[in-house]
Amino acid sequence: MRKNKKNRLAVRWVLAIFLWTFILAAVLGFMAQFMVNVLHSYFLSFLILAAVVLLGVIFDLIGTAAAAADIAPLNAKAARRVFGARRGAYLVQHADQVANFCNDVVGDISGIVSGTLVAMIVLRLIASWPYDRAELYAGILLTALVAAFTVGGKAWGKNLAINRSTEVILIVGKIITRLEKPFELFSAKRRRNN
Numbered sequence: 001m002r003k004n005k006k007n008r009l010a011v012r013w014v015l016a017i018f019l020w021t022f023i024l025a026a027v028l029g030f031m032a033q034f035m036v037n038v039l040h041s042y043f044l045s046f047l048i049l050a051a052v053v054l055l056g057v058i059f060d061l062i063g064t065a066a067a068a069a070d071i072a073p074l075n076a077k078a079a080r081r082v083f084g085a086r087r088g089a090y091l092v093q094h095a096d097q098v099a100n101f102c103n104d105v106v107g108d109i110s111g112i113v114s115g116t117l118v119a120m121i122v123l124r125l126i127a128s129w130p131y132d133r134a135e136l137y138a139g140i141l142l143t144a145l146v147a148a149f150t151v152g153g154k155a156w157g158k159n160l161a162i163n164r165s166t167e168v169i170l171i172v173g174k175i176i177t178r179l180e181k182p183f184e185l186f187s188a189k190r191r192r193n194n
């Protein structure tokens with residue numbers, strides 16, 4: 001009986017991750033491509049590309065910190081009512097799901113979207129720069145730079161996440177708690193009206 005419940009929860013989690021990945025990839029990909037197509041500035045295009053790469057690095061840091069963190073200090077902080085500690089402890093309790101979502105879903109999506117953006121920027125560079133080998137050099141250089149920043153950023157993030165996991169998760173817990181506040185007010189009003 002217990003095994004069936006575990007299997008159902010696992011299947012539910014896989015389906016939820018599938019849907020979240022599809023939705024986030026579609027939304028992030030559409031927004032990034034729309035902005036790069038509408039904004040005809042190379043500076044803004046590179047800024048959007050950098051933001052997508054940074055998003056992947058930050059979420060990789062969060063996923064690694066959740067997996068590496070010890071729950072005891074967060075529980076102690078939650079008992080003392082430290083702001084965000086309760087949500088941080090929840091993230092560590094569900095570290096497998098947090099790491100899967102942050103590292104795999106958001107990390108992989110940002111990698112795919114950044115690759116697409118590189119291709120779009122290279123095509124625009126080729127159109128405005130009629131040099132014979134522009135496609136080859138621009139594509140290789142930009143792809144190498146994005147790969148270096150992504151991998152280097154994730155290496156830095158993993159080091160920080162492993163060495164300061166409790167602090168990272170507490171910061172994330174504070175951010176999530178702050179983001180939840182407006183929704184809590186809405187839920188409280190709704191419960192009172194019913």
